[in-house]
Amino acid sequence: MQKRILIVEDEASIRDMVAFALRKAGMEPAHAADAREAQHAIAEKVPDLILLDWMLPGTSGLELARRLRREELTREVPIIMLTARGEETDRVSGLEAGVDDYVVKPFSTRELLARIKAVLRRSHGDDGTGVVEVGGLKIDGPAHRVFAGDEAVAIGPTEYRLLYFFATHPERVYTRAQLLDHVWGGSVYVEERTIDVHIRRLRKTLEPYRLDGLVQTVRGAGYRFSASP
Numbered sequence: 001m002q003k004r005i006l007i008v009e010d011e012a013s014i015r016d017m018v019a020f021a022l023r024k025a026g027m028e029p030a031h032a033a034d035a036r037e038a039q040h041a042i043a044e045k046v047p048d049l050i051l052l053d054w055m056l057p058g059t060s061g062l063e064l065a066r067r068l069r070r071e072e073l074t075r076e077v078p079i080i081m082l083t084a085r086g087e088e089t090d091r092v093s094g095l096e097a098g099v100d101d102y103v104v105k106p107f108s109t110r111e112l113l114a115r116i117k118a119v120l121r122r123s124h125g126d127d128g129t130g131v132v133e134v135g136g137l138k139i140d141g142p143a144h145r146v147f148a149g150d151e152a153v154a155i156g157p158t159e160y161r162l163l164y165f166f167a168t169h170p171e172r173v174y175t176r177a178q179l180l181d182h183v184w185g186g187s188v189y190v191e192e193r194t195i196d197v198h199i200r201r202l203r204k205t206l207e208p209y210r211l212d213g214l215v216q217t218v219r220g221a222g223y224r225f226s227a228s229p
Helices: 012-024 035-044 061-070 088-096 109-124 157-168 176-184 193-209
Strands: 004-008 028-032 049-053 079-083 101-104 131-134 137-140 145-148 151-153 215-218 222-225
Touching: 004 012, 004 035, 012 028, 012 109, 028 035, 035 061, 049 061, 049 109, 061 079, 061 088, 079 109, 101 109, 131 157, 137 157, 151 193, 157 176, 157 193, 157 222, 176 193, 176 222, 193 215
Parallel strands: 004 028, 004 049, 049 079, 079 101
Antiparallel strands: 131 137, 137 145, 145 151, 215 222
C-alpha cells in the first residue's frame, strides 16, 4: 500500500518538487498550503506522515504540530519539520512540540526521502518500502500481496487495507470510529458496524493459516492486532 504523505507548505514550487520526488519513490503525496487546508486533508484521510513547514501563513507549523499531537486522530502520525531555522534552540522547540525529525532548507530530495523512510521505519515497523513482517505474516505493500510463511494468502482489497493498517500499528486498541477514519477516510460514509463484518472476513481469511488470533477483540473498546495472546 502506498504511503500517503501530506505536504504542508505554502510555497507551491517546493510542494511540487517534493510531490514529484514522492511519486517517483512510490508514495502518494497530498497537498496543503496552510493549517486549515492541512486539517481538511487529514479529515479526508489520515496520512502516514506529515511534512510540515515551520513558517506557514496564519497558524505556524510549530503551533500546528502541537495541535496535531493533542488530537487523538493524529497523535501518532509522524511529523518531519521543513525549516530554514537550523539553530539548536529551534530544533529543541520543534522536538518539544512533538516533531519526529528536521530537514533544514535548502534540502535535496534525496536527503528528504531518506529521512522519510527512516521515520516511517521507526514509526510503523516496516522497512521503508512498505514491506511489513509480523506474527508470521509478510505484507508486501508495493506488490499488494500477503504471505503466511512462503504461502500466498488470497485476500480482498478492503480486508487487505485493514490488515495493513493493523500490521503497521500493532499492540494498540482502535475503536470502530478510529478504524473508519484511518482505513476508509473521513470523507467516506461507512457505518461503524460494517467494521465488524470486515473483521470477521479478515479472520476467516487468516484462519486456514492459524493466524486469525492476531486480530483480537477488546470488549467495550474495539480491536487490537497482536502476536501475543
